Amino acid sequence: MLIINNLEVSIGKINILQSISFKVSKFSSVIGRNGAGKTTLMRAIMNILPSQSGYIQFQKKTLNNFKTYNMSKLGIGYMPEDRRLVPDLSVKDNIMIPLWSLNKKNSNDQFEEVLSFIPELKDFLSRQAFQLSGGQQKLVALARAMIVGKNLLLLDEPFEGVAPALAERLVELISSLNKDNLITLITESDESFSKKIKANIIRIERGKIYN
Numbered sequence: 001m002l003i004i005n006n007l008e009v010s011i012g013k014i015n016i017l018q019s020i021s022f023k024v025s026k027f028s029s030v031i032g033r034n035g036a037g038k039t040t041l042m043r044a045i046m047n048i049l050p051s052q053s054g055y056i057q058f059q060k061k062t063l064n065n066f067k068t069y070n071m072s073k074l075g076i077g078y079m080p081e082d083r084r085l086v087p088d089l090s091v092k093d094n095i096m097i098p099l100w101s102l103n104k105k106n107s108n109d110q111f112e113e114v115l116s117f118i119p120e121l122k123d124f125l126s127r128q129a130f131q132l133s134g135g136q137q138k139l140v141a142l143a144r145a146m147i148v149g150k151n152l153l154l155l156d157e158p159f160e161g162v163a164p165a166l167a168e169r170l171v172e173l174i175s176s177l178n179k180d181n182l183i184t185l186i187t188e189s190d191e192s193f194s195k196k197i198k199a200n201i202i203r204i205e206r207g208k209i210y211n
């Protein structure tokens with residue numbers, strides 16, 4: 001279970017997230033308008049942004065005590081809203097990045113597993129990330145999150161700004177992630193796709209959770 005308890009996050013002097021508390025046991029979506037605090041919440045869970053108070057717990061471990069680069073050791077994968085691929089690296093290397101710190105012997109098997117889940121990646125594996133379209137970059141960012149995200153997947157606005165055909169494909173892919181041992185938290189500015197993937201809805205507005 002992912003537990004967020006009384007989380008407060010400020011950026012500079014501005015208090016962005018206020019007393020955020022909720023639990024995710026399976027497949028949930030945080031819905032809020034632009035500027036509501038969704039990305040700030042995801043970045044706080046990944047400890048990219050420090051929390052001023054409260055805590056984030058996953059499988060009884062307090063994530064606030066883990067460095068971002070150690071999240072992969074806990075089986076946590078993150079797809080940022082703006083993708084954050086390394087432009088000069090190949091698609092394959094971008095997907096493999098989270099495994100580099102893990103010294104995994106079976107990394108090729110894991111790569112093949114991701115490829116079989118998103119076979120369209122095969123069409124542009126050897127290209128550098130900067131040569132891809134925005135939609136293709138979304139798929140690579142999803143693959144990079146999945147390759148380590150065996151326990152918790154955080155997908156920040158996966159449907160944002162993608163063409164309708166790709167959005168439908170993402171619905172199909174993300175829906176099939178709804179497995180017993182995987183907890184998935186996504187964000188969306190309205191609930192249209194979250195309803196399609198049958199996520200439990202959590203609402204955020206001006207940095208506060210409303211249920």
Ligand code: ATP
Binds near residue numbers: 016034035037038041
């Ligand atoms: P969007 O869908 O537009 O990305 P969001 O729900 O993800 O929206 P956040 O990006 O988390 O929202 O932003 C929440 C609030 O924090 C906004 O009011 C935003 O202006 C503010 N904010 C975010 N990043 C910074 C920053 N680096 N400096 C100052 N304020 C920031």
